[in-house]
Amino acid sequence: xxxxxxxxxxxxxxxxxxxxxxxxxxxxxxxxxxxxxxxxxxxxxxxxxxxxxxxxxxxxxxxxxxxxxxxxxxxxxxxxxxxxxxxxxxxxxxxxxxxxxxxxxxxxxxxxxxxxxxxxxxxxxxxxxxxxxxxxxxxxxxxxxxxxxxxxxxxxxxxxxxxxxxxxxxxxxxxxxxxxxxxxxxxxxxxxxxxxxxxxxxxxxxxxxxxxxxxxxxxxxxxxxxxxxxxxxxxxxxxxxxxxxxxxxxxxxxxxxxxxxxxxxxxxxxxxxxxxxxxxxxxxxxxxxxxxxxxxxxxxxxxxxxxxxxxxxxxxxxxxxxxxxxxxxxxxxxxxxxxxxxxxxxxxxxxxxxxxxxxxxxxxxxxxxxxxxxxxxxxxxxxxxxxxxxxxxxxxxxxxxxxxxxxxxxxxxxxxxx
Numbered sequence: 001x002x003x004x005x006x007x008x009x010x011x012x013x014x015x016x017x018x019x020x021x022x023x024x025x026x027x028x029x030x031x032x033x034x035x036x037x038x039x040x041x042x043x044x045x046x047x048x049x050x051x052x053x054x055x056x057x058x059x060x061x062x063x064x065x066x067x068x069x070x071x072x073x074x075x076x077x078x079x080x081x082x083x084x085x086x087x088x089x090x091x092x093x094x095x096x097x098x099x100x101x102x103x104x105x106x107x108x109x110x111x112x113x114x115x116x117x118x119x120x121x122x123x124x125x126x127x128x129x130x131x132x133x134x135x136x137x138x139x140x141x142x143x144x145x146x147x148x149x150x151x152x153x154x155x156x157x158x159x160x161x162x163x164x165x166x167x168x169x170x171x172x173x174x175x176x177x178x179x180x181x182x183x184x185x186x187x188x189x190x191x192x193x194x195x196x197x198x199x200x201x202x203x204x205x206x207x208x209x210x211x212x213x214x215x216x217x218x219x220x221x222x223x224x225x226x227x228x229x230x231x232x233x234x235x236x237x238x239x240x241x242x243x244x245x246x247x248x249x250x251x252x253x254x255x256x257x258x259x260x261x262x263x264x265x266x267x268x269x270x271x272x273x274x275x276x277x278x279x280x281x282x283x284x285x286x287x288x289x290x291x292x293x294x295x296x297x298x299x300x301x302x303x304x305x306x307x308x309x310x311x312x313x314x315x316x317x318x319x320x321x322x323x324x325x326x327x328x329x330x331x332x333x334x335x336x337x338x339x340x341x342x343x344x345x346x347x348x349x350x351x352x353x354x355x356x357x358x359x360x361x362x363x364x365x366x367x368x369x370x371x372x373x374x375x376x377x378x379x380x381x382x383x384x385x386x387x388x389x390x391x392x393x394x395x396x397x398x399x400x401x402x403x404x405x406x407x408x409x410x411x412x413x414x415x416x417x418x
Contacts, residue, residue, distance in 0.1 A: 025148065033147055033160075036147070036203060039103060040140065043136050043192070047133065047168060048167060048171030048172055073371060074130050075133060075370075079130070079367030084357065086098075090142050095206060099136045100200050104193065104196050106189075109131075113126065114182045137363060141356070153343065153347075154343055155290070161342050162278075162339075165275050165276060166276065169273075173269065173272040231362070236400075237299055237403040241302070241334065242365070277328045278334060286339065294411070296405065297404070300405065307393055311390045314387060314390040345358045369396075
């Protein structure tokens with residue numbers, strides 16, 4: 001295979017062994033798609049629950065801000081180092097199996113965390129939850145690719161990309177209403193277990209007519225995918241998006257409390273509304289793709305709009321209501337980018353096994369931005385004030401737009417190239 005060109009990666013024999021790309025479904029299994037999406041909402045709750053519970057965690061376990069930051073960052077650090085290896089497991093174990101195991105790991109981790117009375121025990125439970133979330137997330141695109149017919153995949157992946165912002169918004173909105181974080185953890189453990197059962201019985205497994213590939217062959221195919229131009233550019237675009245998104249998410253409540261004199265509860269609710277608006281961009285992306293708007297252009301528009309909105313939020317003296325409206329627009333239009341990254345992965349990869357690997361690579365980019373964004377913003381705001389916070393957003397947007405233009409040729413000539 002020539003990695004210097006921009007053509008989609010051809011399916012290797014080992015990838016076909018894991019899940020034949022030649023099998024094209026005649027009808028999208030929308031019930032199974034809904035099941036996977038519901039499980040995704042539950043998985044996303046495990047990411048968002050610590051943000052709303054952090055004050056209670058700190059008071060109960062005596063955590064300082066640095067320790068609380070580690071509790072928040074565990075998922076990102078795990079994803080940063082293990083996303084691609086986790087994706088390669090789909091070829092050996094099967095994508096549905098990976099998702100079910102991931103949900104069970106999150107269930108056990110959340111239950112274990114509910115009994116934590118020390119920071120090490122809480123961190124250990126979060127590591128288990130993070131590993132489970134990673135297994136679940138990297139297999140999602142692979143499962144959905146084989147459940148949907150090619151004509152429906154843009155819509156399917158637009159819906160799928162909603163699970164993270166929607167789940168995090170639900171966590172922010174509901175977590176504050178519960179009395180105590182330990183009960184919240186137990187409820188989440190039960191939800192993860194229920195989602196695992198639902199997925200196990202509601203989604204068909206991959207066809208297993210050929211023996212799973214050898215580990216050496218999986219490693220070779222993983223290297224092939226992880227060094228190809230298209231997947232690398234998608235990962236770069238996702239990293240730049242995540243840097244902007246998580247920086248805004250981390251500091252928006254504080255900014256609202258300072259600029260609007262909002263209470264903690266009000267700031268949390270407004271932040272949940274802003275994050276929830278990300279779903280609008282996810283769904284709008286699928287509709288625009290169906291109308292013929294090129295995928296790469298939607299990615300470029302999303303990056304550029306986020307930069308303009310961030311300048312208005314951080315660097316201007318606009319009225320508080322206008323500031324909040326720009327934050328909502330930032331999240332809403334930005335939602336077009338993750339849906340196009342996930343859809344682009346499925347478009348460029350020829351088999352579910354390779355989709356899982358490429359998804360792992362894209363998530364690695366996402367986790368890189370998730371880990372670096374808040375830390376970078378926090379340092380800048382601490383040393384120079386809010387106006388300078390727009391600088392890294394604009395810089396990330398420029399790189400994101402460049403990556404989108406670089407993907408223009410990669411999507412040319414592929415099935416459903418838009």
